[in-house]
Amino acid sequence: xxxxxxxxxxxxxxxxxxxxxxxxxxxxxxxxxxxxxxxxxxxxxxxxxxxxxxxxxxxxxxxxxxxxxxxxxxxxxxxxxxxxxxxxxxxxxxxxxxxxxxxxxxxxxxxxxxxxxxxxx
Numbered sequence: 704x705x706x707x708x709x710x711x712x713x714x715x716x717x718x719x720x721x722x723x724x725x726x727x728x729x730x731x732x733x734x735x736x737x738x739x740x741x742x743x744x745x746x747x748x749x750x751x752x753x754x755x756x757x758x759x760x761x762x763x764x765x766x767x768x769x770x771x772x773x774x775x776x777x778x779x780x781x782x783x784x785x786x787x788x789x790x791x792x793x794x795x796x797x798x799x800x801x802x803x804x805x806x807x808x809x810x811x812x813x814x815x816x817x818x819x820x821x822x823x824x
Contacts, residue, residue: 707821708737710766710775717766719744721755728755729765734797738789742779742816745793745800753812756781762816775823779816789813 711717712735720729730752734745742764746752756762764777784790790813794800804811 711735714766720763722759736796746812747810778820779818781814781816784813784815
């Protein structure tokens with residue numbers, strides 16, 4: 704388990720920042736997993752996050768541990784992952800996804816994040 708993944712799991716919630724034209728866009732996330740040194744995040748196809756990641760996979764993940772001044776910034780490149788085994792692993796790793804997608808995975812999307820840099824303070 705990488706230090707970045709462990710940190711995000713301890714935080715519970717984190718922000719994913721994408722490119723949104725002239726300004727960055729940040730959104731809270733909570734589902735993350737790690738496989739073969741890459742991080743994976745889940746989103747859906749109904750908002751702007753997936754569109755922005757498909758246009759430019761360049762992104763950051765930022766989190767701060769509650770009750771402390773410890774924070775992390777992860778810079779990486781996201782690509783859509785259509786591997787059904789990894790999608791199932793994401794659901795098993797983050798059971799909250801079963802509540803978000805109780806009947807169908809029709810709108811569920813998984814993104815693999817190739818980590819380029821990690822800053823921990």
